[in-house]
Amino acid sequence: MNPFIEQLLGQWNYYLVIVLMMIGFYGVIARGNMVKKIVGLNIFQTSVFMLYISMGKVAQGTAPILTGDPTTVYSNPLPHVLILTAIVVGVSTTAVGYALIIRIHESFGTIEDDDIIAQLDDEEDVS
C-alpha cells in the first residue's frame, strides 16, 4: 500500500480530531450567534477529549479493571481519568456560557454579537 495512505489509515483518529477541532474553532470564531459560539466551543473541546481518549487506547487492550491475570493488556486509564475532569470543566463552562447568554438576552433582547455591538455604540453616542 502507498505509505502515505497507510499512515493516513494508521492515524485516522488524529485526522478526525483535527477536522473536528477546526470545525469547532471555526464555529467559535465565525459565528455571531452566541449559542452557536458555545456549540462550536463544545465541538472544539470534544475533539480534544477524543485526542486524549484515543491516545489511551492500547492495541488489544481491555478496560483497565484488574483481572489478576498478569498477561492481560490494559488500556491506559490515566488519559480517560483526565478527560473525565476535562468533561466536567467543559460542562461547567457551557453552563456558565448559557447562563450568560440568558442574561444577555434579557438585557439586550438579542444574542447576536453585531446587534449588541450596535446597541452599545448607540449608547456611547448618547452618553
Next chain:
Amino acid sequence: MMQHLPVLQVLLPLLAAPFAALLRGRDLAWGVAFITTGAAFLISIALFLEQRALGTTLVYEMGNWAAPIGIVYVIDAASALVLPVISGIGFVATLAARQLVAAEIDARDHALFYAAWLLTIAGMLGQVTTGDAFNIFVFLEISSLSAYALVAMGSGRDRRALPAAFNYLILGTVGATFYVIGLGLLYMLTGTLNLVDLAERLPQVEETRAAFTAMAFIALGLFLKMALFPLHFWLVPAYAHAPSAVTALMASTATKVSVYVLIRLIFGVFGVEFPGLADAVGLLVLTLGIAGAFVGTLAAIVETDLKKLFAQSSIAQLGYMAIGIGAMSATGLAAAFLHLFNHALMKGALFLAIGMIAAQAGRATMGTIQGAGKQIPITMTAILFGGLALIGVPLTAGFISKLYLIRALLEQDFWLLAGLTFLSSALALAYVWKIIEAAWLQPRPKGAPKLHETASQYIPAWIMVIATLGFGIYATPLVQAAFAAAHVFIPSVAGAN
C-alpha cells in the same frame, strides 16, 4: 502543621468558598472571605520565608503518593515569590471589597460573590503551587470560571459587563483548551504530566515535530490567557465593566499567574536549550511584547475612561513582562518576575483608588475626576503615585523593574529594543499627566457631584501605594528573591548577579 502549609494555601480558600456561599447577610460572607484571604496571605508569607531560609524546594505529596505517580505541590523560589503577590492582593482587595461590593452589587448576591471570589483566588494559588501540568489546567479553569461569573456581576450597574464576560469566557476557554491540546501531545511523547518528570524526559524526544507542536499550543494558549498583544482584546472590556473590586483583584493577579505558568512551562519544562524555542518563542514574545507595550500605551493615552485607560496600560505592562521572558536570560526572567510583583502592587493601588471613585460616581472618567484633587486629595494622590510607578520614576517599584529590564536587554546588546522599551514606558507619562492635569490643574465643573473620601475608602489603596514605594526604596531583598526565582529556570552563570 508547617509541612501541610503548601496544601493549606490552596485548600483553605477552596473550602471556604462553598461555606461563604451558604451564608446570608452581607457581612458574614465578607467576614469569611476576609479571614480566609488573611490566613492565605500569612501562609504564603510563611512559605516564602521558609523557602528563602532553607534555600531548597519544598515538596508536598498529596495523599503521600510520591511523584511522578502522585500529585505534588511544589514551593520553590519562583512559586514562593508569586504566592504572596496573589494572596496579598487578594487580602487587600477583600478589605476594599466590603465597601465596593456593597455599593455595586445587589445584596442578595453577596454570598455568591464572595464564594466566586474565594474560588478564583484558590484557583490562582493552585496554579502556582501545583507541580502537575494537568492540575494547572484544572486550577486554571477553577479560577477562570469563577472570574467569568465575577465579571458578569458587574451587570447590575453596567450591562456591558455581560457581553464582556461572554467574550472573556469564549477566549479564555479557547486558550485553556489550546493548553490541554499541547499537554496531550506532551503526555503522548513522554507518558508523564509531572513537571519535573516532563523536563527530564523531554530531551529524548525534543527533535520531534510533536514536541515542537506541543510547545506551540501551550505557548499560544497561555499567550491568550496572559493577554499578550495581539491576543488581548478580551481584557479591556472585561476589566472595564467588571465590578470595581473584581477589576482590582484580577488586574493585579489573573494575567500574572498566566505569565508565571508560561515561564514555568517554557523554561521549566522545555528549557532554553529546546530546539526552536529561542526563535519561535523568544523572538516572537520579544516582538509581541514591544508591540504590545506601544499599542497599550498609545491606546491608554487616548482613553478617557479610567478603568479602560489602566486596562490598556496593563497590556503594555504585560508587554514588558513578555520582553523580560523573550530576553531568554536569567536577568530577563528576573526582570519579568520583578515586574510581575511590582506591577501587581501598582495596579492594585490604582484600581482600588479608581474603584472607590467609580463606586461613588457610577463611572470613573476624566470628567469625573476633573478638579477632584481638592475634594479627594488622598485618593487622588494614591492614583498619582501609582501612575508615577507605572512610568518607572525612581523610588517607586516601577523603577526597579525597568532598571533590570533594560539591563537584560543591554546585556545582549539589544540597544534599539532597550531604547524602544524605555520610550514606551516613558510615554506612560502622557496618560499620567492627563490625570494630573484633570485632577489638579482644572477647576471642578459646576454642578459636578461632590466626591468624598473616608479612611476606610482609601486605606486599601494606600496599603498598596506604601508597598509600591517601599519596594522602590528598599528593593534589595526582592531583587535577590527575583534572581533566585529566575535561577530556578536558568541556572546562574558564575560571576553573574
Next chain:
Amino acid sequence: MSAENLIYTLLGLPLLASALVLVFRNHPNLRDGQAVLLGILSAGAAFQLYLLPTGASLTLVELAPGLTLTFTPEPLGKLFALVAGTLWPLATLYTIGYMRGAKEANHTRFMFFYAVAIHATMGIALSGNLLTLFVFYEMLTFSTYPLVTHKGDEAALKAGRVYLGILVASSIVFLLFGVIGVWAIAGTLDFTSGGILVGKIDPFYVPALLALFAFGIGKAALMPLHRWLPAAMVAPTPVSALLHAVAVVKAGVFTVLKVGVYIFGIDFLKETGGSEWLVWVASFSILAASIVAMTKTNLKARLAYSTVSQLGYIVMGTALATPLAASGAALHIAAHGAGKITLFFCAGAIYVAHKRTDIRDMNGLGRTMPITYTAFALAALSIMGVPPLAGAWSKFMLMGGALDNGYLVVLGVLMVSSLLNLVYLGEIVVRGFFATPKRKLKGVQEAPIAMLIPLSITAFLSLALFFAVDLFIIDFGG
C-alpha cells in the same frame, strides 16, 4: 563638625525650616525669621564643608544591589552647595521684603516650598551617584512647581504647564534612560574621577549617550529645551531670583558638568571626541539666546534669556573637555549665580518700589533708586565679564580652554556674546541713569530695606569673588 554631620546638617536645615514654616504658620515674623536664621546656619555649614578635605561619604539606603542613595561631597558639589547655601538666607530675607511689599498671598505655602526646593538643591549638590542626583533633580522640579504657579491665575497655570511639561518629560524620556543605560553598561552610577565609562562603551555610542544627558537635563536650558525658563518668569521675583538664576538652572548645568567630569571623564570625552557636537549646540544656544534677549522689553524675560545664554557657557565648558574649561565652567556657576541673583533682586526691587516691569518704562529710575541701580550695574558688568568682577575669571578660563583645544570659533562666540551682553544689559543701566523719565519722579524712592540688604550683599559678592578667586578654582587634573 565631621563631614558626615555637615551633610546631615545641610540636607536637614532646609527641611527643618519647611517644617517650622508650617508650625509657625500663624506667626509671620517667627515663620520668616527662623528661615533666615537657619539659612545663615546653612551658609556657615556649607562653608565649613567646603574647607574640609573630600573623602567623606554617607549612604542612606540601598535600593537594589549596588544601587544606593549616597551623598559624597566632592569639590564641585561642595562649591555648588556653598553657592546655594550662601544665597539661600539672602534670598529668604529678600523674599520677606518682596512678599510683604508686593502684597502676595499664601505666604506660608510659598515659604514651605521655597525651603523644600533648597533641600532638593542641597541633595543635588551633595549627591554621590547619578541615581541620588536624579531623585533630587525631580524633587526640585516638583517642589518649584507650586512656586511658579503661585499667583494661581490662568497665565501662571499655563506657564506652569510648560515648566513642568518640559522639565519632567525631558528628564523621564532622556535623562532616566541615560541613567539606566550608564548603570547597565558600567555596573555603577558612582561619580568617580576620570569617569566610569572608560573602556566599557564603544566610542561610537558616546555622542548619543551624551545627548541623552545634554537634552535630558532640561534644567540646563540648552536650546531648544529652554522654553520653560522664560515661562517660569510668571513666578514672584524671589523665585526667579533664587531658583531660576541659581538653584534650578544651576542644578541643571551642575548636573551636565558633573556627568561630563565624573561619568564620562574629561579625558575620555576628549579622546573619543564625543562632545564635539555639544560645543556647537552650546555656541548656538549662547548666541541665539542673547539675540532673543535683545528683543525682550520685559525686564524679567530679558534676564531669563540672558540666563539661557549664560548657561550655555557652562555647558560649553563641559563640552570643550579640557581641565581648564571645566574649572572655568565650575567657577561660572558661582560667578553667574552671584551676578544673576543680584539682577533679579534689582528687578524685584524695581517692581515693588515702582510697579514697573517694562524696560521702556524705566527711564531715569536710577536716580531715584541709586543703591539698586549701582548693584545692578555691578552685576551686569560681572555678567559681561569685565574685571574686576567675578565673571571675568570664568570667561577668561573658558576662553583659555577653547584655545587649548583649538576652537578659535568658540573664542569668537564668547566675545560676540560679551558684546551682546553689553548691549542688552547696558541699555537698562543707561536708561536708568541717563534717560529722562516720562513722568517726573520725586526724590529717592527705594525698595524696603529687607530687599536692599540682600541685593547689596550679592553685588558685593560679585566683586569679592574676583579677588578671592583662588578659593573657588577647582582643579580637574591634567
